[in-house]
Amino acid sequence: MPDTSTLAAADYDVDVRSGFLPPQEPVYRLQGIEEELWETALDRARSLPLRIGGGGIATTKEARKQARQWRRDIRQMLILHPSPQLTSDIRFARRAHLVLAFLVHFYMHNEQDQIDEAKGLYHGLVPASLAIPWVALSNLIDIPPVLTYATTVMWNWSLKDTEKGFTDDNLRMTTTFSGTRSEEHFYMTSVLIEKRGVEALTLMRRSLDEAFVGDTLALRRMRSYIRKLAKVLKDLQQLLHDVRTDCDPTTFYWGIRPWFNGADSYIDKDTGEKGWIYEGVEEYNGKRMLFMGPSAGQSSLIHVIDVFMGVDHSGKASAPSENGTFMERMQTYMPGHHRNFLNHLRNISFVDDEDHVMEDMETDAERLREAYNEALNSLKHLRDEHMRIATLYIVSQMRKSPPAEFANGGAKGTGGTDLVSFLRDCRKNTVNALFADSKP
The missing domain is CATH 1.20.58.480 (Methane Monooxygenase Hydroxylase; Chain G, domain 1)
Structure with a gap:
């Protein structure tokens, strides 16, 4: 039986x-070198703020310049491999996967440098500084390296007041x-x-x-x-x-949903090929991957x-x-x-x-x-x-x-x-x- x-x-x-939600409150922030690099990069992305395609009348020339600089800094960022804390504590592994997922989707859907665009550089390319640790973590927790429902929902909440516990209004x-x-x-x-x-x-x-x-x-x-x-x-x-x-349809469709687009939605304008290339990830061998979004x-x-x-x-x-x-x-x-x-x-x-x-x-x-x-x-x-x-x-x-x-x-x-x-x-x-x- x-x-x-x-x-x-x-x-x-x-x-x-808690069902499929974690029984403990998800980790709010990484520690050590992961916080210094990944969390700080995410803080910058959210504070600029980066915009879909870099566009919209609310975007100034200076803001676009800062956004392009953010992209260059991401490409030049030190490549980290999952630390012992990430490989031994699922709570930190999930937070790291979430941070890298948001960083990648911010990076892939923000405006490129005009000079780089003209040269066809970095099209559909997840930089190694994000791709290598992200794929390693994805393999560890057995989930694809793309923004998912688990990333945006299940591992993305916190308690307003720890003493009040796991209630709807908290x-x-x-x-x-x-x-x-x-x-x-x-x-x-x-x-x-x-x-x-x-x-x-x-x-x-x-x-x-x-x-x-x-x-x-x-x-x-x-x-x-x-x-x-x-x-x-x-x-x-x-x-x-x-x-x-509390969710406005216009804001959702034009200002939120495009960030969710995964690798399967990307088409290289020069070659017509679909998918993202995960730079430096040996197991993908430069092949374009077609992972879907959440x-x-x-x-x-x-x-x-x-x-x-x-x-x-x-x-x-x-x-x-x-x-x-x-x-x-x-x-x-x-x-x-x-x-x-x-x-x-x-x-x-x-x-x-x-x-x-x-x-x-x-x-x-x-x-x-x-x-x-x-x-x-x-x-x-x-x-x-x-x-x-x-x-x-x-x-x-x-x-x-x-x-x-x-x-x-x-x-x-x-x-x-x-x-x-x-x-x-x-x-x-x-x-x-x-x-x-x-x-x-």
Whole structure:
């Protein structure tokens, strides 16, 4: 019999109190030489502030000069290899990965020197001073060297007051690109969703424990747990809806989202090649890498709910699709322990022999199916809300001209129509998991 107790075990870096979020407050700042070089460079990037493509009417000639100097200083910065503190303490390793991720995305999306631009130098090149330690840390914590959901959300919060503890109103975001309330609230929305999802993980674990018992009492308990899960999913929908309260769609699309673009969004204007080159990283051998930027599709919580509810995004149940492949590919951007957790959950199987279902259990089984459909409908409504958010924050903005502040930036969020298509397919896959007599 599979061991379901590990559904909230430290082996998978999943905590009974915080779920996929770290159980301890993330490290706020590195120490020693890493602070002197990496943290200081990030402080400068945020204080200048660097701007997407260097553009916008708010950017002065002097500010552009300082931004170009910042880029030169990054290229000339000493190459550090992960210190013993980073290799032995996961909290510092995560902070270092976060700092390097923000530095790289600041560097890659800020304005280049005009002279260098004309010569075609440094196009799509992550300088060795960032690339070498970043890839080494990525290998250590088993996550790709690119900005991810884990970077911007799960490892990017702190407590306002350490004595008040891990409560909703005592959390704040640590690092942003724009320094805006909109960006902070965008990240915080996901933090609160992950935090609320802790109860969902508990309910799923208890349901699986009862499933292995399989008697009448177990079915009734499962029904209770799954109905509570439906209520948690409704809360997640409300939290997602509330992103509107403090995240402005125009600021998000034009001033925040372009910073997220990963290596797969870069095209060399001279050669037409896609991807970033990680300078000095031997294992990549000068090859352009196509890592994607952060996405809510990288949330381990949502993947776990899908697996538990039997929602198939692989396309194997019907015709294979690119979106199915995309959802599966998103798992490679999760921390390694969380991918292992998903695989463990998939491998839990049950013996389903309806011939042995007692007549006095049929009513309980039917009520369990009703509770299951109720939870699936709540999951569908959550995806409906995600589509509305995508339309408001991305699709509608794509049809507008950029505001003056961003007009000269030369950068634009992409993938709006593709995103809606992907979300539509996810919703369809959720509906397909309903019992036949409940499908619309």
